[in-house]
Amino acid sequence: MAQIELSAIRKSFDGTDVLKGIDFRIEDGEFISLVGPSGCGKSTLLRIIAGLEPQNSGQVHIDGRPVDAIRPSARNLAMVFQSYALYPHLSTFDNIAVPLRMRRLSAIERLPLLGKLLPARRAKERHIRADVEGIAEQLDIAPLLRRKPGQLSGGQRQRVAVGRAMVREPLAFLFDEPLSNLDAKLRVHMRAELAELHRRLKATFVYVTHDQAEAMTMSSRIAVMMGGELIQAGTPAEIYNDPDDIRVAEFIGSPKINVLPGRIRKDAGIDVLGTALKLSCHAATGECRVGVRPERIDVGAGPFSGTVVHLENLGAEAFVHLAIEGAGLRLIARLADVRHLPAMGSSVAFGFASDAVRIFDPAGKRIEIRLEQPERIREPAHV
Amino acid sequence: MSDGSMTLGAAIAPAGATRRTLPAHGSRRTYSAYALVTPAAALMLIMLLGPLAGVIALSFTDYQLGAPHFAWIGLANYQDLFADKVFWTALRNTLAYVVIVVPGTVIAGLAIALLIQSGTSLRSLYRTIYFLPVMATLIAMAVVWEFMLHPQFGLVNGMLRGAGLPAFSWLQDRSTALYALCAIGIWQAVGFNMVLFLAGLVSIPKQLYEAAEIDGASSGWARFRLVTWPMLGPVTTFVVVISGIRSFQVFDTVHVLTKGGPSKSTEVLIHTMYTEGFEFFRSGYAAAITVVFLVFVLLLTLIKSRLADRGVHYT
Incomplete structure (x- = not known):
């Protein structure tokens, strides 16, 4: 002891x-x-x-x-x-x-x-x-x-x-x-x-x-x-x-966290792939990196779209690799329901909730964010 | 009943069939196996077993080098040998030499290897220095030793006198001659054993020492007992047997420095064999001595293979 x-x-x-x-x-x-x-x-x-x-x-x-x-x-x-x-x-x-x-x-x-x-x-x-x-x-x-x-x-x-x-x-x-x-x-x-x-x-x-x-x-x-x-x-x-650093975010978790290029606007809002996120931050304007865990990406609906380039079906869960046109980016999304997988080569829409987003500055340090409005109204938890 | 015997017969039939086909197939394989073994077997026969059988056969004859005829005389050579006082002296001296030189070279070789391994600088220099005697021609080195051990102007006695100690006529004195030869033997063989021990030490995983340290082996001696010594087991067995065989073969220093004297105090087996065979030309008798020598070497080899079988499990 x-x-x-x-x-x-x-x-x-x-x-x-x-x-x-x-x-x-x-x-x-x-x-x-x-x-x-x-x-x-x-x-x-x-x-x-x-x-x-x-x-x-x-x-x-x-x-x-x-x-x-x-x-x-x-x-x-x-x-x-x-x-x-x-x-x-x-x-x-x-x-x-x-x-x-x-x-x-x-x-x-x-x-x-x-x-x-x-x-x-x-x-x-x-x-x-x-x-x-x-x-x-x-x-x-x-x-x-x-x-x-x-x-x-x-x-x-x-x-x-x-x-x-x-x-x-x-x-x-x-x-x-x-x-x-x-x-x-x-x-x-x-x-x-x-x-x-x-x-x-x-x-x-x-x-x-x-x-x-x-x-x-x-x-x-x-x-x-x-x-x-x-x-x-x-x-x-x-x-x-709550990773403090993008290296921590990338090291912990398998498959790795998805990192998207983002931009902090003058009005403190954040754009990702040309779409504004419903959140803001206090950091200086400029480039930033936006991390989203694979399991927090919702495939099927959302403002973004990508092509299915690879599918990994593990039986209990599946990972979909999405290529995003024009950005030269690949994302991995985890699907809990393996019975309804998108077809290879098909184009799918995807998005993510604002609270799934972690923002990091160019040096890799975490930037605190404020949600502009709750995405979903959750029921109060009964303890 | 009949049903049962039917099935039994049916079961046996194919077994018999396979047995019939097997020998043809098997013999072809045996032939090729023999063919593959032949070169090695022939070489072994010509180089090792043939000469050995020749020596053993020779030891039962009265053949003399250069003589046109010889006769089978049975065990008469051995009878002479065992009745000869010189033989027993030679055997006693050889055993004494082995008993002194083997522990001497093994302990000194291990100690030097440990010292070199634990040091951090000049390792290769020390390795080379201690290995030099192994590489040098022993006959030439024996001459150097002869000068160093000279009673009047030798370096050894000079140093003893300088330190106020009595001097000896090392190689000319019955009581010291054999020990002087032992010292030269140790000096010559230490480097060889050191190199073998160094190789053994390098192959011990470092983590074992760390584990030993954490397990509470705080003193160097405790770590030596727990890790080094057992892990060197196979190397030590090999070193002891090799040193033993090499010491049994001691000849060149004896021949150059003392010729077995003074008054047979440094007479050793191989030297006796040499004198009998090549100075008195009694080849049959010399062959008998060789056979006795071979028995000792064989004994050492048997001990070694026994110990190797019992060897520790290394992972």
């Missing part, structure tokens, strides 16, 4: 700035996902928290205590690696027991032959055995305890790695893209299992991933990193619905 505080963390490798001053606070018991494209510095940040990599400047505090001068082994954090980093020569049991043996046994007791003769070691080994078996029971790997990592499947190795992290009840768990070596089906399954594990342990989880779906589905908060900076942090819903 720990709260982790990062202040002004900077890191550069060979003159390249990888982290450009990260300030972030991870609350006790949170499941935080650090998400971003590869090379954004998220793994480096995790390794700095773990102590595997020293930062150039800035401090890491764990539970209010500065840990910058403390070795990784003394920080009491557990880490699950992308490659799992299991010891290939040790059985599952011994792999999980390593952190306990390292902490509970003295250097003499750990000696291969002599150590076994010491009476104190035997008692400690009994406790270790009980703890390891308890963890194996929880993770459903009890029948695998005698096997070596080479004899386990990817998913089983993953569990052993998690078991090795859990067994000593660390202050926090650090995950470095732990699911990226698994096949797609298993990844979805492990996603649910990790989220469940977090609920059960109520420990602090820091989870690094480049997969926005993993971040969205598991975390209590997401921190989006780009180019060595932390751009936005918030709950998955906040990040999805």
Whole structure:
């Protein structure tokens, strides 16, 4: 159980700035996902928290205590690696027991032959055995305890790695893209299992991933990193619905958000593809970018029109790719009803509600908008 | 009943048919398999097994190099050999040499490899320096050692005297000659083992060390015990066996520096074989020594393949 505080963390490798001053606070018991494209510095940040990599400047505090001068082994954090980093020569049991043996046994007791003769070691080994078996029971790997990592499947190795992290009840768990070596089906399954594990342990989880779906589905908060900076942090819903930056909007959500060229008029209104939107903003006149999520595009009615150039029918939903004549643009719209799909090559009208629109300035920063009039009159929600 | 036997017969018939067709098909495959194996088998026969059989056969004769006739004398050569004090001395010296040189080269090679690997600068320079003795001709280097170990004006004794320690006549003294040769053997082989260990160290995934660090292995020794040593297992087995076989073959330094003396204190198996075979021309007797030598090498190889079978599972 720990709260982790990062202040002004900077890191550069060979003159390249990888982290450009990260300030972030991870609350006790949170499941935080650090998400971003590869090379954004998220793994480096995790390794700095773990102590595997020293930062150039800035401090890491764990539970209010500065840990910058403390070795990784003394920080009491557990880490699950992308490659799992299991010891290939040790059985599952011994792999999980390593952190306990390292902490509970003295250097003499750990000696291969002599150590076994010491009476104190035997008692400690009994406790270790009980703890390891308890963890194996929880993770459903009890029948695998005698096997070596080479004899386990990817998913089983993953569990052993998690078991090795859990067994000593660390202050926090650090995950470095732990699911990226698994096949797609298993990844979805492990996603649910990790989220469940977090609920059960109520420990602090820091989870690094480049997969926005993993971040969205598991975390209590997401921190989006780009180019060595932390751009936005918030709950998955906040990040999805209220992106501060167009890069966040584009990174989160699959398929990607549609971005249309827009223009802010002198009277603060906004034009998109020659059509005025029913909203206004306070920003300076000029170019802007208008983002609309695929599921908020209403195909069949609206002021715009496009040609259907591609259809992706996933069974439960379908994605329609629309080319907009004259603008050289492509949009993706999600259709919930796959029974009535437009024909390929046909021209369809489309539009979107004003509250579906997110406006960004040319630099990519979000511009606040004011709806001129509500599109639809919603019934008041009954709580 | 009859119905059942009918179906049984019907079931057997096609099985029999396939069995009839199989041998023709199978033998064609066997022929081509033999044909493919032939070149390798022939080479192995000519280069390895043939000479080996020749040596074993020779050890049962009284053949002398250049003699027009020879006779089969059964195990008489071996009888002579096992009754000969020189043979036992040579065997004892060879084993002593192996017992000193193998751990010496393995431990020193590993230690140097670890030092080079943990350093950040001048790695290739150190690698080259330690590898130089392996590349140099041992005969030439033996001459250099002869000068260095010279009792009067040798470098080693000069340094000992400079430090106020007693000097030895290293290669001329019965009590030190073998150990001096051991030291040269270690010096010569360390570089080779170091290179093998370096290759092994490079292939250990870095994440294992990080995992070990996070799991609480804070001291270098703990990480060595948990990660380095087990991960180097296969390399270490190989290095030990190769060093063992090479030490068994010790000859050139002995021949150049001591000729087995003083008073047989550095007599080793291959040197005895050489003297018997090429100085006294007792080829049959020398062949018997070779067979004994081969038995030891074979033993080491068997140990190695046993250990390799038991090898750890690497992923």
